[in-house]
Amino acid sequence: MTVTLINALRRMKVVNLPHDVYCAALGSCACVEIGRGRRVASSLTLPSGSATGGLDEAVLLVPDIARDVRAGELRVRREAPPPAHAREPASAPRRPADGAASHPGAGSPDAHRPTAGRTGRKKAR
Ligand SMILES: [Zn+2]
Numbered sequence: 001m002t003v004t005l006i007n008a009l010r011r012m013k014v015v016n017l018p019h020d021v022y023c024a025a026l027g028s029c030a031c032v033e034i035g036r037g038r039r040v041a042s043s044l045t046l047p048s049g050s051a052t053g054g055l056d057e058a059v060l061l062v063p064d065i066a067r068d069v070r071a072g073e074l075r076v077r078r079e080a081p082p083p084a085h086a087r088e089p090a091s092a093p094r095r096p097a098d099g100a101a102s103h104p105g106a107g108s109p110d111a112h113r114p115t116a117g118r119t120g121r122k123k124a125r
Contacts, residue, residue, distance in 0.1 A: 016043045
């Protein structure tokens with residue numbers, strides 16, 4: 001699951017993503033290589049008043065971020081998949097009528113065959 005962080009402050013925020021916290025939670029290293037095999041923790045830039053989405057939940061484990069979230073400086077929005085199943089039943093009661101009407105059309109695969117067959121015969125003759 002991914003999360004969106006919203007910077008509620010009027011200034012830009014840059015948060016470090018420490019290897020032993022962020023990478024460990026992530027399950028892979030997201031650090032930035034700076035040459036000669038040296039790596040530094042990657043950082044997250046959160047522009048003022050904007051939402052940064054597509055972040056791994058691991059960011060919530062970073063102490064700096066957790067603290068800012070508690071302080072209300074950062075807002076977290078979890079990007080849970082929308083309950084698509086809950087939506088369908090709501091609009092379903094009215095649809096069956098339409099669905100029934102369009103179901104004969106569902107026989108179109110069958111209707112398609114004869115047509116194809118006819119054209120085939122026409123071509124053959
Ligand atoms: Zn790392």
